[in-house]
Amino acid sequence: MCAGEWQMLYELSEDITSEDLKRAMFLLRDQLPKKLTNMSSLELLTCLEKQDHLAENNLEILEKICMDISPDLLKTVNKYKMERVSLAQQTASFSHHIPEGLFHSGGDVRLLTSLQETPIKSLGSSIYDSGSLREHAGSVHFIAARQDDKAVNVMQGISELSQEQPVRISNPGSKTEKLMTYKMDGPHRGYCLIINNCSFTGTLQKRRGSNKDAEMLAQVFTWLGLDVQTYIDKTSVEIKNLMQEWRSSKDHRDRDCFVCCILSHGELGLVYGTDEREVPIRTIMSYFTARQCPQLAEKPKLFFIQACQGKEIQQAVYIEADAQNPDLLPIQQLVSPSESIPEEADFLLGMATVGGYASFRHIEHGTWYIQALCNKLQLLVPRGEDILSILTEVNEDVSKRADNLGKKKQMPQPAYTLRKKLIFPVPRSPPPSQQQ
Structure with a gap:
């Protein structure tokens, strides 16, 4: 999969709750290796991709699972599909204006779209080294x-x-x-x-x-x-x-x-x-x-x-x-x-x-x-x-x-x-x- 698809999978994995994950694994029990248990949501999606159940033009299984476990997840999939269409249109329009002979010189057109969501995540801790004068530590x-x-x-x-x-x-x-x-x-x-x-x-x-x-x-x-x-x-x-x-x-x-x-x-x-x-x-x-x-x-x-x-x-x-x-x-x-x-x-x-x-x-x-x-x-x-x-x-x-x-x-x-x-x-x- 290309960068756009991987970013979509990362976004989906962060939105899938533990209960959603359990239900998804139950629904996909026939597609997953029998020995796989306790995997994360990203590992589940990656496993589907490696088994060719997910591809750039084949998102049917993913859409069905999203609809069954949480329809809100479809927003991320649909957003990716719309961006892919938009990028295809931009590429076609952009390449139309490229001077003749450019591709003969080895040039290529690459467009990259990424979505950013930045929640702050952190964990607490309390045991610290307090002796150094030049690198301090504290709880x-x-x-x-x-x-x-x-x-x-x-x-x-x-x-x-x-x-x-x-x-x-x-x-x-x-x-x-x-x-x-x-x-x-x-x-x-x-x-x-x-x-x-x-x-x-x-x-x-x-x-x-x-x-x-x-x-x-x-x-x-x-x-x-x-x-x-x-x-x-x-x-x-x-x-x-x-x-x-x-x-x-x-x-x-x-x-x-x-x-x-x-x-x-x-x-x-x-x-x-x-x-x-x-x-x-x-x-x-x-x-x-x-x-x-x-x-x-x-x-x-x-x-x-x-x-x-x-x-x-x-x-x-x-x-x-x-x-x-x-x-x-x-x-x-x-x-x-x-x-x-x-x-x-x-x-x-x-x-x-x-x-x-x-x-x-x-x-x-x-x-x-x-x-x-x-x-x-x-x-x-x-x-x-x-x-x-x-x-x-x-x-x-x-x-x-x-x-x-x-x-x-x-x-x-x-x-x-x-x-x-x-x-x-x-x-x-x-x-x-x-x-x-």
Whole structure:
């Protein structure tokens, strides 16, 4: 199935209740393998697709099941069918205006439509490490939030021309979209490096719970199609040597992107090796500029840093409902993106916290930031969201978290020099959270 069908299945799976699922499995008992039990709604739909009971032009079984268990589910199926018809009409109209000979030069027309619904989902926890000065931990609970559903049409034009100019396509009844996206359909998605520093040789305390972050990152980025390499407890020199090694790799040529995640203690603009020596974040990223790493030129390079950027604790601020200009987060030491990210294009830096402040880590469940990042990638990549929209959702998620007294807060900060939208292709398998 194509991306549109997979997004439809993801949306359906989120709307199917446990009672709906039991009834659907009963109705489909003759179509399902006899040994399959206790599957999730997404696994059920995926199973039907693999057995050829679902296809782009064969939705009869799906429509019948939806009608039997909950007619409201048909809205999602009908919405997909209407979009497919609309896209076919747009393709026909658009191709009619393509200059003669364009297809002879290898061009192709690709249109992508995705629907976005972004409920905020979170779980509470209460056991925390409280010893570290540079990466704080405290018991946490989550403040429930909900965001109104919304729909976004994402369109991609002629792939051969998208590197040079945007393609404009008008949807009836909607604003004209102007969109360029990074190419993400190469032979290989890319590499993801994870440096997980847990134990330190001096006064810095062990980062208990960091292994949970590393495991979740590895699962999620493997699910997104990247080849993951994890490194444990690296000194400052070893971190720089790793960057030099991967900078020189020729394997980047056929890959779409590069991801690097560093989990450690830190201070403003830097992380610590296990020898407790400083490694500037800017230095780490500078190995992968277009000049230093030509194989990654014009390709997106994503860095996610889980480390404190100071010792200050962000305090909760309570506002009135009718406040005109609420000062939600009294941030006093913002780190400028120009101080953290190379001037070269195509970089994204995701920081767990703003400059001058601490980040928080649960000794069993991992850090607020990395867990939110992994959860939002699993939820929103199947909906066709771009990475900056996903990081905005991560900001919202982390901003809702607090310690058990509701006083300690955290605010992540992304900075970027991306020139286009970065949208990961929809994986064909269920996200890791639904595979367990």
